[in-house]
Amino acid sequence: MTASIFDKIIAGEIPADIVHDDDISLAFRDINPQAPVHVLIIPKKRIATMNDIQVTDREVVGHLYIVAAKLAQQFGIADSGYRVVMNCNADGGQSVYHIHLHLLGGMTMGWPPFANHLPKVN
Numbered sequence: 037m038t039a040s041i042f043d044k045i046i047a048g049e050i051p052a053d054i055v056h057d058d059d060i061s062l063a064f065r066d067i068n069p070q071a072p073v074h075v076l077i078i079p080k081k082r083i084a085t086m087n088d089i090q091v092t093d094r095e096v097v098g099h100l101y102i103v104a105a106k107l108a109q110q111f112g113i114a115d116s117g118y119r120v121v122m123n124c125n126a127d128g129g130q131s132v133y134h135i136h137l138h139l140l141g142g143m144t145m146g147w148p149p150f151a152n153h154l155p156k157v158n
Contacts, residue, residue: 042134060099072142073111084133086124104139113141
């Protein structure tokens with residue numbers, strides 16, 4: 037399996053603005069932020085897509101969400117609100133095939149997120 041950009045960040049081969057690092061996960065600022073706070077939270081274990089998550093990965097995946105909540109507190113967005121997203125495959129917006137959470141906040145978010153792309157209903 038070819039190393040993904042996230043594998044290279046974990047290995048220290050590519051620099052990143054790291055905001056959290058532990059035995060299970062790494063979190064860093066997105067290089068193309070979509071909100072004032074936009075952090076990617078990745079497991080150090082490579083899991084390609086959400087479809088590839090196994091029952092044995094539940095602690096790893098749960099840990100990602102605990103880190104997201106901790107970082108929301110750290111960045112001062114926990115009380116005002118934030119969004120946590122995991123994209124899956126191309127139509128879901130996944131571009132790096134190594135699961136990751138997007139922690140987004142620091143602004144009011146709309147719903148649905150891509151209302152302008154919804155098909156028109158007659």
